[in-house]
Amino acid sequence: MRAFHLAWLSLFSCYFSTFSIPPLLAVLRQDLNLSASDIGHAGTAAFAGSVFSRFAMGPACDLLGPRLASSALSLLTVPVVLSTAFISSAQSFVLLRFLIGFSLANFVASQFWMSSMFSGSVVGRANGVAAGWANVGAGLAQLVMPMIFSLIMSVGVSSSYAWRLAFVVPAIFQAVTALMVLAYGQDLPDGNYWSHNHPRKASSKPRENVFGVLLHGLKNYRGWILGLTYGYCFGVELTIDNIIAQYFYDRFNVDIRMAGAIAASFGLGNLVSRPLGGVLSDEMGQRFGMRGRLWSLWAVQTVAGLLCVLLGRVDSLWGSAVVMCCFSFFVQAASGLTFGVVPFISKRSLGVISGMTGSGGAVGAVVAQLLLFSGSNKFSTQTGISLMGLLMIVCTIPVGFIYFPKWGGMFCGPSKEPSSMDQDDYSLLE
Amino acid sequence: MAAHGEPLWSPSSTKAGEVLKAGQDQLTVTWSYNQTFPAGTDSAYKTVKVKLCYAPVSQVDRAWRKTVDNLDKDKTCQFKVVAKPYGPSNNSFTWTVEKDIPTATYFVRAYAYNSNGDEAAFGQTTDAHKTTNLFEIQAITGRHMSLDIASVCFSAFSIVSLFGFFYMEKRKGKLAQQK
Numbered sequence: 001m002r003a004f005h006l007a008w009l010s011l012f013s014c015y016f017s018t019f020s021i022p023p024l025l026a027v028l029r030q031d032l033n034l035s036a037s038d039i040g041h042a043g044t045a046a047f048a049g050s051v052f053s054r055f056a057m058g059p060a061c062d063l064l065g066p067r068l069a070s071s072a073l074s075l076l077t078v079p080v081v082l083s084t085a086f087i088s089s090a091q092s093f094v095l096l097r098f099l100i101g102f103s104l105a106n107f108v109a110s111q112f113w114m115s116s117m118f119s120g121s122v123v124g125r126a127n128g129v130a131a132g133w134a135n136v137g138a139g140l141a142q143l144v145m146p147m148i149f150s151l152i153m154s155v156g157v158s159s160s161y162a163w164r165l166a167f168v169v170p171a172i173f174q175a176v177t178a179l180m181v182l183a184y185g186q187d188l189p190d191g192n193y194w195s196h197n198h199p200r201k202a203s204s205k206p207r208e209n210v211f212g213v214l215l216h217g218l219k220n221y222r223g224w225i226l227g228l229t230y231g232y233c234f235g236v237e238l239t240i241d242n243i244i245a246q247y248f249y250d251r252f253n254v255d256i257r258m259a260g261a262i263a264a265s266f267g268l269g270n271l272v273s274r275p276l277g278g279v280l281s282d283e284m285g286q287r288f289g290m291r292g293r294l295w296s297l298w299a300v301q302t303v304a305g306l307l308c309v310l311l312g313r314v315d316s317l318w319g320s321a322v323v324m325c326c327f328s329f330f331v332q333a334a335s336g337l338t339f340g341v342v343p344f345i346s347k348r349s350l351g352v353i354s355g356m357t358g359s360g361g362a363v364g365a366v367v368a369q370l371l372l373f374s375g376s377n378k379f380s381t382q383t384g385i386s387l388m389g390l391l392m393i394v395c396t397i398p399v400g401f402i403y404f405p406k407w408g409g410m411f412c413g414p415s416k417e418p419s420s421m422d423q424d425d426y427s428l429l430e
Numbered sequence: 431m432a433a434h435g436e437p438l439w440s441p442s443s444t445k446a447g448e449v450l451k452a453g454q455d456q457l458t459v460t461w462s463y464n465q466t467f468p469a470g471t472d473s474a475y476k477t478v479k480v481k482l483c484y485a486p487v488s489q490v491d492r493a494w495r496k497t498v499d500n501l502d503k504d505k506t507c508q509f510k511v512v513a514k515p516y517g518p519s520n521n522s523f524t525w526t527v528e529k530d531i532p533t534a535t536y537f538v539r540a541y542a543y544n545s546n547g548d549e550a551a552f553g554q555t556t557d558a559h560k561t562t563n564l565f566e567i568q569a570i571t572g573r574h575m576s577l578d579i580a581s582v583c584f585s586a587f588s589i590v591s592l593f594g595f596f597y598m599e600k601r602k603g604k605l606a607q608q609k
Contacts, residue, residue: 026494030532031572035491068599075592079585085577159530160572168580175588182595192599250494 003117006185007066007110008130010074010177014103015137017081017170018046019267021097023142023245023260024149024163028093031160038090040374043242045098047235047365053105054362058355061112065187070109074178077103081174084167103174108358110134111339112351116188128278128336132270135332138241139267141170146260217352222345225398226338230357231364232395233301233334236308236388238365240331241267243373244324247381252317262321269328277336290344290407294399297337298410301396304330308389312382331392335361344404364395446555446563452570453529459511460522461540461553474550475516475542480523483507483554485564488534501549507539516542533569 021028025039032038053073060069080099087093111127118126148169152162186192217223245263248254254262277300284292307327314320338357345353368391372384379387403409450457459480463472483506489495497506509531512523537556544550556563 029492029494031569033533036493037491068596071595072592075588078588079581082581082585085581086573088571088573158570158572160570161574161577162572164572164574164577168584171584175584175591179591179595 003113003185004126004130006177006181007070007113008133010070010174010181011106011110011130011134012137013170013174013177014074014077014106015134016141017077017174018100018104019138019141019241020081020145020167020170021046021084021100022242023145023256023263024166025246026249026256026259027149027159027163031163032088032090032093034090034093037374038093039246040369042094042097043239043373044366044369045094046101046242047104047238047362047369049098049101050104051359051362051366053102054108054358055355057105057108058112058351061109062351065192066109066113066116067181067185067187067192070106070113071178071181071185073103073106073109074174074181078171078175078178081167081171085164104362107131107134108351108355111354111358113187115343115350125275125278125282127339129275131339132272132274132278132332132336135237135270135274135335136268138238139264139270141264142241142245142260142267143264145170146257150257213349214352217346217349217356220346220349220353222402222404223349223353223356224360225402226342226345226353227356227360227363228395229297229301229360229399230335230338231360231362231367232392233304233331233338234361235364235366235368236304236392237328237331237335238361239368239373239388240328242365242369243381247385248317248320251382252320254317262324265321266324266328269325270332273329273332274336277333278340279336280333281337281340285340290341290404291410291413293337293341293344294402294410297334297341298396298399300330300337301334301399302393304334305389305392305396307331308392309386310389312384312386312389341402344407446565449566449568450527451568452527452531454527456524456526457511457538457565458522458524459538459540459555462521463518464553472516472518472542472551474544476545477513477543478516478521478540479513479543480511480538480540481507482509482511482531482536483539485535485537485556486560487564488536511538527567529570531567531569533567535564535566537564 022043025034028034029039034042057069057073063069064072077100080096080102084096087096110130114126114130145166148166149159149162152165153159157165241263244266245256245259248262249256249259280296280300281293284296286292288295304327307323307330311320311323311327314323339354342353342357343350368388372388373381400410403412405415408414461478461480484495489497489506495505495508498504509528511525514521514523537554537560539552539554541549542551554560
């Protein structure tokens with residue numbers, strides 16, 4: 001359990017750091033003379049870095065163990081967060097967000113760590129709760145950063161100094177959690193990788209070729225489909241985290257702390273919604289098998305898409321806030337439901353599939369930001385939000401194409417003779 | 431609020447075409463009633479508000495500074511210079527540029543209000559296309575030496591502690607293997 005708390009807390013701090021910038025954009029854009037395009041590019045950059053870092057984190061965990069890999073990444077990104085004190089141009093702002101975004105790879109490390117420490121029957125819940133509680137970091141940052149900023153200003157400091165100083169808080173938090181992971185965490189129930197001479201590899205079947213495992217995962221079409229759908233639930237969640245505070249600030253003329261509070265309620269829903277998504281997936285899996293898991297994923301994500309379309313069209317402040325809360329519940333549950341299906345795709349290449357899905361989330365966020373919220377668009381933010389909802393609905397349809405010979409798919413039952421080729425892929429989590 | 435009408439004022443500011451430093455330099459604005467308009471048009475004016483407004487070059491790609499006809503939603507002029515009771519001539523005010531004005535290109539606009547608080551007329555220091563007589567303001571940078579040093583020190587601590595732990599892990603591993 002100590003590993004569980006260390007894992008979600010350190011990932012929480014990474015999300016907190018990455019999303020500590022959006023709530024203060026209204027101040028930053030004046031000080032750094034940012035244009036809407038600059039802000040859009042920076043938002044895209046925040047996720048672009050994580051596409052690669054999430055993919056690379058899988059092998060890094062294999063090599064070093066999740067404890068060292070995740071704390072190394074956290075400690076290496078602390079200087080980046082601190083360098084917020086130095087930036088004074090749009091280019092350095094974009095670079096800053098790009099580099100901080102690397103820390104989001106710790107998601108893969110935390111899921112890997114949970115899978116190593118928890119038994120098969122509860123790993124789904126462990127993953128769901130760890131990821132959900134960590135995502136709350138994005139929401140809490142939206143609430144807390146404006147408060148820290150106002151607190152520093154109330155002492156008499158100018159606004160342009162106050163925001164620079166405010167970023168010391170996420171930096172210290174990230175460093176502390178990383179050091180705690182190093183001091184108190186362990187990779188496996190019986191110890192650490194390095195002190196036990198890689199027992200995980202020694203005790204398993206003959207050492208798999210890393211490339212073989214990688215290729216095996218990449219060839220599995222289900223991993224690609226889930227990467228796409230995760231891109232349009234989790235990716236949308238990341239995009240909303242980036243734009244929502246500014247949206248409420250600009251469209252409804254609320255002050256920076258109120259905008260932060262409203263934006264925070266989006267991310268805070270993760271406390272229950274993502275874990276509930278995982279629980280729903282497990283319940284549907286028990287009653288209806290894989291078909292239940294896939295149908296519930298499709299249904300929840302489609303409802304989330306519809307609510308997103310609605311969010312862009314609501315004209316009142318409180319109407320928007322209410323729709324946003326409902327939307328947050330469904331989109332985060334969809335993320336939890338996605339990782340209720342991921343463990344079943346391949347046992348041999350679980351790390352690769354998780355990495356593909358996780359990267360897909362970041363890619364979805366990058367594409368959504370570039371297409372819809374880059375500042376140089378001809379349409380307004382609210383239209384962009386509605387279009388994103390439509391995109392979500394369309395990109396959830398491929399879930400219907402997922403088919404497991406052993407368990408069936410959304411529209412077809414399991415095949416009568418089990419396919420001999422895929423035999424060892426599905427020997428998992430019975 | 432209706433769209434802007436004909437300018438009935440002729441404000442002017444010193445320092446057109448110059449760069450002013452926030453918190454330090456001063457701006458002097460003078461304004462008077464435009465005598466070419468019929469006498470008595472200005473009998474409704476009660477107060478004057480002088481504002482600092484973004485020039486179009488600073489509004490490009492920045493929707494939070496957009497000019498819209500509806501004055502309630504217009505975001506062109508976000509900083510108040512001074513508010514004074516109306517007088518037809520000999521009005522001037524010297525303003526020290528406030529510390530929190532951001533870096534951008536500006537012009538000055540003076541609004542006249544009637545007793546209901548509605549905008550009745552306006553005038554600006556630039557032409558109708560907002561291209562002449564603009565001036566720049568340079569904001570105060572938020573960077574401080576003390577924060578820079580603290581950031582560098584803490585970053586160094588972060589990296590050193592990481593490598594420290596790595597080294598300790600390796601040593602523990604070697605010791606465990608030797609046993």
